[in-house]
Amino acid sequence: MVPSVAAPPRLWGRGLAGPLAVVAVLLVVAAGIWGVQFVRAAPHDGGPAWSAVPGGHLRVGEVVDAEVDHSKMKGMGPMSEADEVPKGYRRIAVPVSVSADAGAITWRNEDFVMATPEGARVGAYRAELGDGRIPERTQVSGSVVFDVPSGATGFALAFLGSDPVEVKAAPGVLPTVKPSKPARSGGHHH
Numbered sequence: 001m002v003p004s005v006a007a008p009p010r011l012w013g014r015g016l017a018g019p020l021a022v023v024a025v026l027l028v029v030a031a032g033i034w035g036v037q038f039v040r041a042a043p044h045d046g047g048p049a050w051s052a053v054p055g056g057h058l059r060v061g062e063v064v065d066a067e068v069d070h071s072k073m074k075g076m077g078p079m080s081e082a083d084e085v086p087k088g089y090r091r092i093a094v095p096v097s098v099s100a101d102a103g104a105i106t107w108r109n110e111d112f113v114m115a116t117p118e119g120a121r122v123g124a125y126r127a128e129l130g131d132g133r134i135p136e137r138t139q140v141s142g143s144v145v146f147d148v149p150s151g152a153t154g155f156a157l158a159f160l161g162s163d164p165v166e167v168k169a170a171p172g173v174l175p176t177v178k179p180s181k182p183a184r185s186g187g188h189h190h
Helices: 017-037
Strands: 051-053 056-060 089-100 112-115 121-123 126-128 138-149 155-159 165-167
Antiparallel strands (some): 051 056, 112 121
């Protein structure tokens, strides 16, 4: 005869495991969403990765191509006119972080300005950094999207009238310039 073994006691009580797990998951998700949007900004000295801007600091990443070819996506209809890139331009995105060190910073899309060595200056098409307000002693991170001239050979970003910060381009973002062929001499070489 096999002795019977008692079942282990329920740790969560009767029927509470499901609701408690749901509440725990919701709390973690809510904290994660808030944490992505605002991060407590410790005072910093600017350092090599940060540039001073009015009321805080700015850090920029590499420019990446932000154009989306909707025609290659299954189930996607044609782009709306509002999403079309103007002829002679291309859409790029710049990852940025902005910290508000001395009071809150309020911004609009046009407060981000991209300049090129060719003399173009364009305001942001879209800034994906929250609602336009950065509370004091916090920072936000996201992307700022620009429509820049197709032939741009470099980029510098200014925020709230700050001095422009050179922005590096990820490989393949800048137009490829073919080297010119050396002039051929007409004589024979022996």
